[in-house]
Amino acid sequence: MDIKEDERFMRLALKEAELALEIDEVPVGAVIVAGGQIIARGHNLSERLNDFTAHAEMQAFTSASEFLGGKFLDKCTLYVTLEPCPMCAGAAFWTRIGRIVYGASDPKRGYDRWMVNPEKEGHGGANSDNGLLHPKTEITRGILADECSILIKDFFSKKRK
Numbered sequence: 001m002d003i004k005e006d007e008r009f010m011r012l013a014l015k016e017a018e019l020a021l022e023i024d025e026v027p028v029g030a031v032i033v034a035g036g037q038i039i040a041r042g043h044n045l046s047e048r049l050n051d052f053t054a055h056a057e058m059q060a061f062t063s064a065s066e067f068l069g070g071k072f073l074d075k076c077t078l079y080v081t082l083e084p085c086p087m088c089a090g091a092a093f094w095t096r097i098g099r100i101v102y103g104a105s106d107p108k109r110g111y112d113r114w115m116v117n118p119e120k121e122g123h124g125g126a127n128s129d130n131g132l133l134h135p136k137t138e139i140t141r142g143i144l145a146d147e148c149s150i151l152i153k154d155f156f157s158k159k160r161k
Helices: 003-022 056-068 086-095 145-160
Strands: 029-034 037-043 076-082 099-104 138-140
Touching: 003 029, 003 037, 003 056, 003 076, 003 099, 003 145, 029 056, 037 056, 056 076, 056 086, 076 145, 099 145
Parallel strands: 076 099, 099 138
Antiparallel strands: 029 037, 029 076
16 A cells, blocks of 8 residues: 555544544544455543453454454554554454554554564564564554654643643
8 A cells, every 4th residue: 555545544543533532532543444445443442431452453453343244354454543552463463454554653562662673564473573463464654653643642741731
């Protein structure tokens, strides 16, 4: 997929993040795309649902699986505004998601922290450099990173005041 398409879908993930912000959730949003069409959307609902697993990616994975009628998302791309945490990366492994595109990096909790070679673009997998992801999952980092990062930083800055 080209950069313009990645940016277009990341902007839609940002809209999901803004929905999370409106309900005082950590502003992370996700969309899942198959065949050039959005098949699932999600944003953080951990506070609202009182469920620490209700991350944007988890919401989107469940919705996409229901839409497709199966648990494997190998022909899909996940666009998410923040680098997936290890829990979401582990769930992505089990969905066999074909590609993950993320915006802002999360140096404290992102899955890259647990990888052998986090700068390497490409594929993931338990026996590869991207240990938490499926071996066939492709990774693209930093799409609209500044916009995604500002949303998160502003949220936490306001919380600290």
